[in-house]
Amino acid sequence: AQTVTQSQPEMSVQEAETVTLSCTYDTSESDYYLFWYKQPPSRQMILVIRQEAYKQQNATENRFSVNFQKAAKSFSLKISDSQLGDAAMYFCACLSYNTDKLIFGTGTRLQVFP
């Protein structure tokens, strides 16, 4: 069975600063994807970034980047130059190619202060 753990229920960051959200996962599958989703107060889930497990290079999307450590089963999200609009719940998720089931962590609430 796959599990995803987010150990930080809440984080805060000053505007323009950098923050890192942690995520660890456990899976027996060899082929899987990892995702970070953002859920703002509107509750619409928005994909932030994805990482294929077979790729060694860390994914980046503008101000968002990941630190993917496959051996340690760690998948942290770094947000650079934080903006007020980044305030949201962030969910880490893992999907196995075999099952096509997306397993979510419990989320980290990010507050951004001006």
Place this chain on the structure above:
Amino acid sequence: DGGITQSPKYLFRKEGQNVTLSCEQNLNHDAMYWYRQDPGQGLRLIYYSQIVNDFQKGDIAEGYSVSREKKESFPLTVTSAQKNPTAFYLCASSMGSSSSYEQYFGPGTRLTVT
């Protein structure tokens, strides 16, 4: 515009009544999913369907039922057998194994049962 619609946004029902939540997509996606979100928890998979006329139970299927008669539609029925139906329900779709497995989410339905 392509996307996923869920209606209604808020739904109120009396205990003991069945209720059906609507989910429609015009993205031509093969796979569709239903998730439940409770406070302090991540999203949990209720049911998913990879093709028309076929669906599989997720992790918390008890008390729920679905149908997939059309590619575009995947309604979820919350039956009176669901012990704690009050929650936020999210529908998602993806191209499945033919793509990067990214799931696109609808805006959600908040169900309150009293």
